[in-house]
Amino acid sequence: MLGLLRRITQEVTAAQSLPAALDIIVRRVRRAMRAEVCSIYLVDPNSQDYILMATRGLNSEVAGQASLKPDEGLVSLVGRRAEPVNLEDAHSHPSFHYLKGTGEERYQSFLGVPIIHHRQVLGVLVVQHEEKRRFDEGEEAFLITLSAQLAGVIAHAEATGAMTSLNSNAKPEGDLRYKGIAGSSGVGIAKAIVIYPPADLNVIPDRKVTDVEAELSAFNAALLAVRKDIKKAGNRLSKHLSSDEKALFDVYLKMLDDNALAYEIEQKIRGGNWAQGALREVVQFHVSHFDRMDDPYIRERASDLRDLGRRILSHLQENAPNLAQRFSEPAIIVGEELTASMLGEIPLDKIKGLVSVMGSGNSHVAILARAMGIPTVMGALDLPYNQLENVDMIIDGYQGQVFTYPSETLIESFQQIVDEEKALEEEYLTLKDLPCETCDGHRLSLFVNTGLSADIWRSLDRGAEGIGLYRTEVPFMVRERFPTEAEQVAIYRQQLEGFAPAPVTVRTLDVGGDKALPYFPIVEENPFLGWRGIRVTLDHLEIFMAQIRAMIKASDGLHNLKILLPMISNVAEVEDALALVRRAYAEIKEEGYDVRMPEVGVMIEVPAAVYQVKQLASLVDFMSVGSNDLTQYLLAVDRNNPRVADLYNCFHPAVLRALLNIVIEAQHEAISLSVCGEMAGDPMGAILLMAMGYDILSMSATSLPKVKAVIRNITEEQAQLMLEQVIGLAHADAVVQTMNRLMREANIERLVRPSKSKSSK
Incomplete structure (x- = not known):
C-alpha cells in the first residue's frame, strides 16, 4: 500500500499540467480501489462552488463545467463537514443532489473525502459503486491517506500555475499575488533574478535565451567533459573493480552516448530554454518515469540519471558567468532558500528586495536583511520561483506579499509607499543625535x-x-x-x-x-x-x-x-x-x-532560565533576553519552519507574561535588563518592553531610528496604559489589533510604516 501511495504521488508531482495531474489521480485511484467511478471536485475560490474537474466512470464531457453550490449535494456536505461521508445508498440521503449530465444516477454507494491544505478545503475526492454497499474501513483509510498526500500538490498547482505546461507561451494575467511571511519591512519594485545553489538540478529556473547556439555549444562542451571524467574515473579504479562493477561506468557512458537524451535536451534549448533549464526538464521527466516503475532495478536507474544530470550541470555552471555579473540593474532576488553566502556575492546596491520560498521571518537571512534595510518576504511556499526570471515584481515586506506581472495601477500605488518611506527616513535622520526619551522624560x-x-x-x-x-x-x-x-x-x-x-x-x-x-x-x-x-x-x-x-x-x-x-x-x-x-x-x-x-551577563532564552532569574541574577552583572529563542521555546515552534510560522508570535500572551515576570523577579537584584531579540526592534514591542521596565533595547541598526521616533512621541504613562490593556488578553491577534488601535489613537502609527502599506492587502 505504501509503495502504491508513493508511486501515485510521484506521478502527480511529475505531471505537466493540473488537468493531467487530476486525471492521474482519478485513473489510479479507480484502479487501486476497484471502484466503478472516481471523481475530483475542486472549490472555485470566487463562487465557492464545487466544480467537477476530473472523472473516470462519469461523463467526462461535463468535466470543468458541471458544478454544485456550496450547500448542494453530498460533495458539498463533505466539504462543509471537512470529514469523510461513507454511504451505501447515496440516493436516500437528504443531501443527495443529482448532478445533471454526469450519468451518476445508476451509482448507489458513495465515499467522499475532503482535500484539505492548511485548514482550507480545496475539494473532494469521490469514489462510487453501482451496488449498494458501504466502503470498508481499509478503503476509507486509503482514500484519506492519499487525499492528505495530494493536498499540497493540488494547492501548489492551483495557487501558482506551476504545473502549467512549460511549452505554453501564454503570459500569466497581471497582479498575481502570493502570500508569504513579512521578513523585513519596506517595498521593492524591480525585475526578479532567480538564484540557486550550485549543482542542484531541482532548483534550476527556466530562463529564456536569445543566443541558442551559445547554449547548445555550452551543453555539448559539458557532455564532452563529463564523458572524459567518467572514463578517467573508470580507468583509475579498474584495477580494484570486478567486471560487474566496471559495468556501472559503462551504464553512465551509454546514457551519454545515447543520442535520445542529448537530442531531447537540445530540442528544449532550441525551444528557448537555457541549457541548465533544459537539462532539468529532461532529467526530471525521465527520473519521474523510472521512479514509477515496479521493477526495483529499473527504479535504481533514476539515481544514476540524477547523478549524471548533476555532473553535466556542474560543468555548465563552471563556465557560466558569476552571480555578480548578472546584475547590471538593481533587482529583486528570488530563491528557494536564500543564504547569507549567496547575498555576499551580490553588490548591495543591486538588491531591491529578497524573496525566499523557504524560511521564516526569524531566519538568519531575514535578520540580515533587516540589518541592511532590504525589503524581504520569506516562506512564500506557493511561489513558482523557477518561472520568474526577469519577470516584473513587487514585494511588500510589511504585509508579506509578492506580486508578479504587476499592472501600472498597482506599481503606482506601491511607488507611493516607496516615496513615503523616503520621507520617513529623512524625518528619522533629524533624531540621530537626540536621546531616546519619552515626552515625560523617561530615558531608554x-x-x-x-x-x-x-x-x-x-x-x-x-x-x-x-x-x-x-x-x-x-x-x-x-x-x-x-x-x-x-x-x-x-x-x-x-x-x-x-x-x-x-x-x-x-x-x-x-x-x-x-x-x-x-x-x-x-x-x-x-x-x-x-x-x-x-x-x-x-x-x-x-x-x-x-x-x-x-x-x-x-x-x-x-x-x-x-x-x-x-x-x-x-x-x-x-x-x-x-x-x-x-x-x-x-x-x-x-x-x-x-x-x-x-561585566558578565547571561541570556534568558529558555523557559528554565525564566524560572531561575533570581538565582542567576545573584551571580551576574546583567541579563539580556533573547526574545527570538524564548518565543520559539515557549511556543514549541521552530521559527525557521514556514508550516508553523503563523504560530510564531512574540506577542503571544505567554511570551508577554514571561517577559513581564523576568522584570518582576529581577527588580530587587540591582542588575540591568535588556532585550536583544527581534521584538526589541519592533516599535510595538519596544513600547511594551519599555512599559515592563527593560532598561536597554538592542536591535538592528535599520530598526533603531524608527523605534526612537516612536518612543520620543509618547509618554511613559501612555506606554504603561497600553501594556495594562493588552497583558490580560488571551490571543496574540487581539494584542496586535489592540496595540495598532492604541498607536493610531496616540498618532504614532504613521512613524512605523507608510500609510499606504496599512491597507495594501
Missing part, C-alpha cells in the same frame, strides 16, 4: 546587534549608544577553520574601538540549532534541543578559553567589554563559565595587559 537606551564590521559605521550613523549583542559566530562561519586567538583579538578589537567608550556586549560562540560551522558539523535529530550555545563551548574548553582570552585582550586600554553567555539553562553552567572568565582575566593581567574584569 537603544543599542544595536552586530555581526559584521560594516555594522559599526551603519550603527553609529543611526545614533546607537552601544552594542547590545555582537554575534561572534559570524567570523567563525566565514572561515574554513576555527579562527586563532590572535585573529579573534583583531576582530573583537575592531568592534570595541569602533564604539569606545560606549559598552560593547560580546556573546560567546553560539553554534548549534540553525547555526552550523562547515568545519564543525553538529548532526542531531532535534538540534534546537541539543548541543548548542554554552553547552558546546563548556564541553570544548580550548574553544571557550581562546575566545574569552581574545575578548579580554581586545579590551586592552578600552575597558568597555561586556561578555554574554548564551543558552543558559542552569546555574551550574554560569558558575563554571564565570570561573573560566576569572581565570582568563588573571592570566592576561599577569601578561601585562591594561584590562579590567569585564
